[in-house]
Amino acid sequence: MADEICEILSKLLLPNIQMRLTFNSITNYITIPITSLTFYQYSLNDLWQLFKYIPMLKYLHLETLDDRSYINNRLDPADIYALHLQQLVVDYSKCSFEIYRLLLKQTPNLKILTINIEYESDIIDDVRWQNLIESSLQHLDIFNFIFVIRIDDIILTKVHQFQNDFWHKYHHWYVNYEFNSFHAIFYTISYLKNGYNLKPNMKRSHGFTLMNNSKVFKNVTDLFLFMDVLNENYEYYFQNITSLTLYQDSMLFKELMILINNNNKKINLSNRFKLLLTYLILNIKNTCYIISSTILLQILKKAQKLTLISFVIKNELCQYFS
Numbered sequence: 001m002a003d004e005i006c007e008i009l010s011k012l013l014l015p016n017i018q019m020r021l022t023f024n025s026i027t028n029y030i031t032i033p034i035t036s037l038t039f040y041q042y043s044l045n046d047l048w049q050l051f052k053y054i055p056m057l058k059y060l061h062l063e064t065l066d067d068r069s070y071i072n073n074r075l076d077p078a079d080i081y082a083l084h085l086q087q088l089v090v091d092y093s094k095c096s097f098e099i100y101r102l103l104l105k106q107t108p109n110l111k112i113l114t115i116n117i118e119y120e121s122d123i124i125d126d127v128r129w130q131n132l133i134e135s136s137l138q139h140l141d142i143f144n145f146i147f148v149i150r151i152d153d154i155i156l157t158k159v160h161q162f163q164n165d166f167w168h169k170y171h172h173w174y175v176n177y178e179f180n181s182f183h184a185i186f187y188t189i190s191y192l193k194n195g196y197n198l199k200p201n202m203k204r205s206h207g208f209t210l211m212n213n214s215k216v217f218k219n220v221t222d223l224f225l226f227m228d229v230l231n232e233n234y235e236y237y238f239q240n241i242t243s244l245t246l247y248q249d250s251m252l253f254k255e256l257m258i259l260i261n262n263n264n265k266k267i268n269l270s271n272r273f274k275l276l277l278t279y280l281i282l283n284i285k286n287t288c289y290i291i292s293s294t295i296l297l298q299i300l301k302k303a304q305k306l307t308l309i310s311f312v313i314k315n316e317l318c319q320y321f322s
Helices: 002-010 044-053 097-104 126-136 153-158 165-170 206-210 250-260 293-301 314-321
Strands: 036-043 059-066 087-093 112-118 142-150 175-179 183-188 195-198 222-225 243-246 274-277 309-311
Touching (some): 044 097, 126 165
Parallel strands (some): 036 059, 243 274
């Protein structure tokens, strides 16, 4: 039955298709003319099968790439190449560099690579990435990534990764490095995700100034500000935010008022956004602190296109309008 279905599909001109594929049930070597695919979760061994039965694939989007096929540091070898694949997107993975090396060796004509990898320390190695790109990805034009790893002493030796001529001069790929007490993040400019968490005590690499500051977070529409984050002299610029969420801290709102009165130098609040004032009542177990009406008024004056304000507790609303 599976062979019959695949044979029928192979005769149809379907550039895009939604289906559940189980390659283990396919006994005959029948190819399917699909050029664009999106999967929720996939492993490297699954991809070998995918490349075999869908050789014309040009665009592949994996919401999650897992490493369940990586057992005892051994993977099934494969001489199957995705010769037509031009764009690969991986939204989330915890795969090591070795898994990505094995995968990308099979995609020699890739032009656009977008990946998000978390908590794999060996992924922060610009020399290995450079060698892989020069040997296996010679047609790569756009490389977007976010690498998140746990902070430790070793990370101090990696702060200058991705900052040499190979990245800047030859490819015009610019990478920022940020860290706090818990984790470090390396990301290409412009930052990929729509949401950004501006956490306290974040330190940033000096390479940040290599590009126009307005380009760094141009994709960010949802901004989350955490406790005491504005105590530092950050020079972040968010020109396209549509949602601002403020997290618990009595000093945060005072700092925000100062920031707003500073000619919008650091955070642009003039665009259309909804302001989510979360955790307005602080230290609930001991004392109650609500931001003053004056501060709220200053925020509203700078947000003339405001469409929504959300309060956690009804009493808070009464406090401002009583």
